[in-house]
Amino acid sequence: MTRLTLIFCALATANLTLSPAMAATDDMQGMDHSQMSGMDDSQLQSMDDGQMQPAAPTESRTPIPALTEADRAAVYASPTGHGVHDTALNYYFLADKLEWQGADDGSALAWDFSGWIGADIDRLWLRSEGERLNGKTEDAEIQALWGHAISPWWDVVSGVRQDFKPGAPQTWAAFGVQGMALYNLETEATAFIGEGGQTVARLKGDYDILLTNRLILQPTAELNAYGKNDPQRRIGSGLSNTEAGLRLRYEIRREVAPYLGVTWNRTYGKTADYANDEGEDRSEARLVLGVRLWF
Incomplete structure (x- = not known):
């Protein structure tokens, strides 16, 4: 075998x-x-x-079917493409400061509000700030501005400002820019032209320092410079006053954040002389306690 x-x-x-x-x-x-x-x-x-x-296979044993419209609709919310939202009407309101302040001559209630309504490019901006000391309004104003975006982070604004206090009511024309500069530094630079040729330049800025995801330290600063003396409102020409603040807030929710902090106010030049005539200090530090809100 x-x-x-x-x-x-x-x-x-x-x-x-x-x-x-x-x-x-x-x-x-x-x-x-x-x-x-x-x-x-x-x-x-x-x-x-x-x-x-064995010979290698030349085609798939389970061929992939061609995509259908039903397949695309199951994956994408908008199968025809991304919708453009630049014409949608939106709004935003921020109470950046709503606070009690412990002043040398009593207690004060201060506020700083802003908000807008409009689309991505053009918006109507509203601003208001003021102070009530011992139940009496010492300073109050409101602004209505039309804002136009010139870049993703900057707007030019123009409109009117109405002062109610101090002194008699006064109306101003307003022009300026606002936006975000230098690593999330929120900035407002505005010029005002008032009745009788009075002019004002105002610069404001604030910055958020995240200590944790919810605990935030916010330094703020504001300065005002006037073109000429205004004895009726106890305001002198040049650099009139500055305010610096430091507030520590905790965001219970993103929209609600109580805070505490300190502010330091100082007057200069002729404005300081007017303050001395009224028996007021040239500078003052205050303890503040408030809440920040937005929606």
């Missing part, structure tokens, strides 16, 4: 069946390659390898 015959007999005894691939392999091993005329060793080797290895 040959070797191949013995192998077949052993498999038959074990009730096993050779697969076609195994049989073909054994046939190739039992073939006398030297009897094949016209073929050299390299041709015989490539023929053996080709028959022993």
Whole structure:
């Protein structure tokens, strides 16, 4: 018996069946390659390898179906593309300061509000700030400004400002810029032209320092410079007054944040002389306690 015959007999005894691939392999091993005329060793080797290895698939067994409109609608909220929102009407209101202040001659209630309504490019801005000391309004004003975006972070504004106190009511024309500068420094620079040729330049800024995700330290500063003396309102020309503050707030929610802090107010030049005539100090530090709100 040959070797191949013995192998077949052993498999038959074990009730096993050779697969076609195994049989073909054994046939190739039992073939006398030297009897094949016209073929050299390299041709015989490539023929053996080709028959022993299965052919690689040429196409996917599970073809991917083409995308349909239903497939796109299931993935995208807007299958036709991203909608433009620059003409939508939106609004925002911020009570940056709503606080009690402990003054040397009593207690004061101070506020600084701002807000807008409009679209991405053009908006109507409203601002108001003031102070009531011992139940009497010492300073109050409101501004209505039209703002136009000149960059993603800056607006030019123009409009009117109405003063109610101190002195008699007075109306101003307002022009300026506002936006974000120098690593999230919120800035307002505004010039005012009032009745009788009075002029004012005001610069305001504040900056948020995140101590934690909810605990925020906010330094603030404001200065006012006038073009000429205004004895009726006890205001002198040049740099009139400055206010610096430091407030620490905790955001219970992003929209609601109680805070405490200190402010330092100082008058200069002729304005300080008017303050001395009224028995007031040139500078004063105050403890403040308030809440910051927005929606």
